[in-house]
Amino acid sequence: MTLDLFFQYLFAGITYGSIYAIVAIGYNIIYNTTGIINFAQGEFVMLGGMIAITLLPLVPLPVAIALAVGITMLIGAVIEILFIRWLESPSVLRLIIITIGISILLREIALHIWGESIRSLPYFYGNEITTFSVGSVHLSPQVLWVIATCSVMVAGLSLFFKFTPTGREMRACSANRTAAILCGISTRNMVTLSFMLSAGLGALAGCVMSPITYTQYDSGTGLAIKGFTVAILGGLGNSMAAVAAGLLLGIIEAFSVSVVPLAFQDAIAITLLLIILFVKPHGIFGSGEAARLKDF
Amino acid sequence: MKKKNSLKILSLCGFVIAVQLLTLVTGTQYFLTQLTMSAYYGLVVIGLGVLMGYAGQISIGHAGFFAIGGYLSAALTTHNLLGVAENPLVKLLDQVGFLAMSQDIYGDQLLTVSPWAACLIAVGAAGLIALVLGVPVLKLKGHYLAMATLGFGTIIYRLLLATPYFGEADGISDVPSFTILPALGSLPPIVISGDFSLRVVNYYVAWGVLIIGMILLLNLIDSRVGRALRSLHSSEEAAEAVGVNTAGFKVGVFVLSAIFAAFAGVFITHYNSGIGPSEASVMKSVRYVALVAVGGMTNLWGMLIMGVSLTFLSLRGVFGSMDDAVFGVILIGVMLFAPNGVLSVREFFVTRKKETAE
Numbered sequence: 001m002t003l004d005l006f007f008q009y010l011f012a013g014i015t016y017g018s019i020y021a022i023v024a025i026g027y028n029i030i031y032n033t034t035g036i037i038n039f040a041q042g043e044f045v046m047l048g049g050m051i052a053i054t055l056l057p058l059v060p061l062p063v064a065i066a067l068a069v070g071i072t073m074l075i076g077a078v079i080e081i082l083f084i085r086w087l088e089s090p091s092v093l094r095l096i097i098i099t100i101g102i103s104i105l106l107r108e109i110a111l112h113i114w115g116e117s118i119r120s121l122p123y124f125y126g127n128e129i130t131t132f133s134v135g136s137v138h139l140s141p142q143v144l145w146v147i148a149t150c151s152v153m154v155a156g157l158s159l160f161f162k163f164t165p166t167g168r169e170m171r172a173c174s175a176n177r178t179a180a181i182l183c184g185i186s187t188r189n190m191v192t193l194s195f196m197l198s199a200g201l202g203a204l205a206g207c208v209m210s211p212i213t214y215t216q217y218d219s220g221t222g223l224a225i226k227g228f229t230v231a232i233l234g235g236l237g238n239s240m241a242a243v244a245a246g247l248l249l250g251i252i253e254a255f256s257v258s259v260v261p262l263a264f265q266d267a268i269a270i271t272l273l274l275i276i277l278f279v280k281p282h283g284i285f286g287s288g289e290a291a292r293l294k295d296f
Numbered sequence: 297m298k299k300k301n302s303l304k305i306l307s308l309c310g311f312v313i314a315v316q317l318l319t320l321v322t323g324t325q326y327f328l329t330q331l332t333m334s335a336y337y338g339l340v341v342i343g344l345g346v347l348m349g350y351a352g353q354i355s356i357g358h359a360g361f362f363a364i365g366g367y368l369s370a371a372l373t374t375h376n377l378l379g380v381a382e383n384p385l386v387k388l389l390d391q392v393g394f395l396a397m398s399q400d401i402y403g404d405q406l407l408t409v410s411p412w413a414a415c416l417i418a419v420g421a422a423g424l425i426a427l428v429l430g431v432p433v434l435k436l437k438g439h440y441l442a443m444a445t446l447g448f449g450t451i452i453y454r455l456l457l458a459t460p461y462f463g464e465a466d467g468i469s470d471v472p473s474f475t476i477l478p479a480l481g482s483l484p485p486i487v488i489s490g491d492f493s494l495r496v497v498n499y500y501v502a503w504g505v506l507i508i509g510m511i512l513l514l515n516l517i518d519s520r521v522g523r524a525l526r527s528l529h530s531s532e533e534a535a536e537a538v539g540v541n542t543a544g545f546k547v548g549v550f551v552l553s554a555i556f557a558a559f560a561g562v563f564i565t566h567y568n569s570g571i572g573p574s575e576a577s578v579m580k581s582v583r584y585v586a587l588v589a590v591g592g593m594t595n596l597w598g599m600l601i602m603g604v605s606l607t608f609l610s611l612r613g614v615f616g617s618m619d620d621a622v623f624g625v626i627l628i629g630v631m632l633f634a635p636n637g638v639l640s641v642r643e644f645f646v647t648r649k650k651e652t653a654e
Binding site: 037039083087090091092093094096097098100101102103104105107108109112221225228229232261264266267270271273274277278 | 348352354356432433435436437438439440442443444446447448450451454455458578579582585586589617618620621623624625626627628631632635
C-alpha cells in the first residue's frame with residue numbers, strides 16, 4: 001500500500017467514523033438520562049436526511065437542514081411522550097421491544113411517504129467531483145463538513161452539559177434519579193429533552209452524511225448497529241470515548257476493504273461488536289466496576 | 297403430562313382435522329398451503345417463546361437459525377457433488393450412506409446429500425452454532441443481549457447475501473422433495489413437497505410436527521427444568537442461590553429454541569422447494585419476537601394461537617403492503633397495554649381496577 005492510498009483510506013475512515021460517533025452519542029444521551037437503549041436511533045438519522053431532501057426545493061439548504069433538525073426533534077419528543085413517558089418502571093425487555101417497534105414503524109412510514117428510491121442532498125460545497133488536495137491526497141469538501149460538524153457537536157455538547165443549567169439537570173438525572181427529583185428537577189421533562197436532543201443530533205448527522213452515503217428509508221438500521229457498536233466500544237454513556245471508538249471503527253472498516261470483499265464490511269463491524277461484548281462488555285475505555293453497578 | 301394439557305392437545309388435534317375437513321367441504325383447499333407454512337412458523341415462535349418467556353432471554357436473531365437450517369439443507373440437497381466425488385469429505389459422506397443419486401429434469405446425473413442426512417446436518421449445525429454463540433452471549437443481559445443476537449442475525453444475513461454457494465441475493469431454488477417415511481406396505485410414502493396432490497399430507501405433517509414440538513415444550517416447562525427456568529426469569533440471583541445452574545439452563549434453552557427454528561427452516565424449505573435471503577432478515581427475527589410478545593410471554597398456548605393465526609393472515613396478504621408496519625404496531629401496542637400478551641388483556645383491566653380501588 002502506497003502512502004497516498006494509506007491516507008486516502010485513513011480519511012475515508014475518519015469520515016465514516018465521525019458519523020458513527022454522532023449516532024453513538026445519540027445513544028449515550030438517552031442512555032444516560034433513562035437507562036434505555038433507543039433502538040430507533042438510526043431512524044432519526046434517516047428522518048433528518050429525508051426531511052431535508054424533501055424541503056430542499058422549497059427553501060435554501062441551510063434552512064432545510066435547520067428545519068429537518070427541528071422537525072426530527074419534535075418527532076423525538078412526540079415519540080417519547082406517546083410511548084415511554086407514562087410507563088411506570090417498565091422492564092428493560094419491554095423497553096427494548098417498544099423501541100424496536102418504534103423503529104419499524106418509523107421505517108415503514110418513511111417507506112410509504114418516500115418510497116424505496118435512494119436520494120441525497122447536494123454537496124454543501126461544489127459537487128461530486130470537486131476535490132482539494134492535501135499533499136498528494138485528494139479529498140471531497142464534504143468530508144471536511146462531516147468532520148467539522150462532528151467536532152462542533154461534541155464540543156457544543158460538552159459545554160452544554162457542563163455549563164448550562166439544563167445540561168446540569170440532565171446530568172443530575174443520570175447520576176442519581178431520586179436525588180434529582182428531590183432537588184426539584186422534573187426528571188420526566190429531562191427524559192423528553194434527551195430524546196429531542198438525540199433526535200436532533202441524529203438528524204443533523206443524517207443531513208451532513210447524505211451527500212456521501214445517500215439516504216433511503218431503511219438506511220437507519222445499519223447505522224443503528226454500527227452506532228451501537230461504537231457506543232459499546234467506548235463504554236455506554238461515555239460520549240468522549242464514543243468519538244475515539246467511532247474513529248477507530250471507521251478506520252478499521254476503511255482498511256478492511258483492502259483485505260476482504262466489500263460485502264463483508266458490515267460483518268466486520270458486527271463481529272467486532274460481538275468480540276467486544278464477550279471480552280470487555282463495559283467497553284475499552286469503560287470501567288468494569290462502574291458497569292456492574294448499573295442496572296441493565 | 298398434566299391432564300389439562302392433554303385435553304388441550306387433543307382439542308388442538310381435533311381442531312386441525314376439523315379445519316382440513318372444512319376446507320374440503322367448502323372447496324377452499326388453497327388455504328391449506330398457508331396453513332401448512334403457518335404451522336412451521338409457529339414452531340419457531342413456540343421455541344423462541346420458551347427462551348423469552350420462561351428463561352427471560354431475548355433473541356433478535358432467530359431468523360438466523362431458521363435460515364441456517366433452511367439454507368444448509370437446501371444447499372446440501374441441491375448442489376451436485378459429482379464433480380468433487382473424489383474429495384475425501386464427499387467419500388466419507390458416501391460411506392456413511394448420506395449421499396443419494398438422482399436425475400434432474402434434463403436426465404443428467406445428480407449426486408447430492410440425501411434429505412434426511414441434510415436435515416440432520418443442518419439442524420446439528422444450527423444447534424452447534426447456538427451452543428458456541430450461546431455460551432458467551434447469554435452472559436450478557438438486557439440491551440447487550442438484544443444487540444448481540446441482532447448482530448448475529450445480521451451477520452448470517454450478510455454472509456448469505458455474499459456467498460455464491462448459497463445463491464447470493466437469489467437464494468436457492470429447485471430444492472428436491474423430502475421423503476420423511478418411505479412407502480410402507482399399502483401406505484403411501486410421506487413426502488414434504490409443494491406438490492398440489494400432496495397438500496393434505498403436508499398439512500398434517502406440518503401440524504403434526506408443531507403438535508409434537510408443543511408437547512415437548514409443555515412437558516419441559518412442567519418439569520424440574522421448567523421450574524428452574526421460571527425461577528431464573530423472576531430472579532437470577534435467587535435462582536443461583538438455591539443451586540440452579542443458571543448459565544447451563546440458559547444455554548440449553550437457547551440451543552433448544554435454535555433447533556426448533558432450524559427444523560422449521562428445513563421443512564419449510566423443502567415444502568416451498570426453495571429459500572431466499574429475506575428469510576434471514578432482521579425483520580423476520582423481529583416478527584418472531586412480536587408473535588411471542590403478542591401471544592403472551594409465559595403463555596405457550598397463546599403464542600401458538602397468535603403465532604399461527606397472525607402468520608396465516610400475513611401469508612394470505614391480508615395486511616398488504618402494510619405487513620411490516622402491522623407487526624411494528626402490534627409490537628408496540630402489546631408492550632404498552634398488555635405486556636403479558638393479548639390473551640391477558642382482561643388481567644390488565646382487572647389490575648388497573650384494583651390499583652384505582654386501592
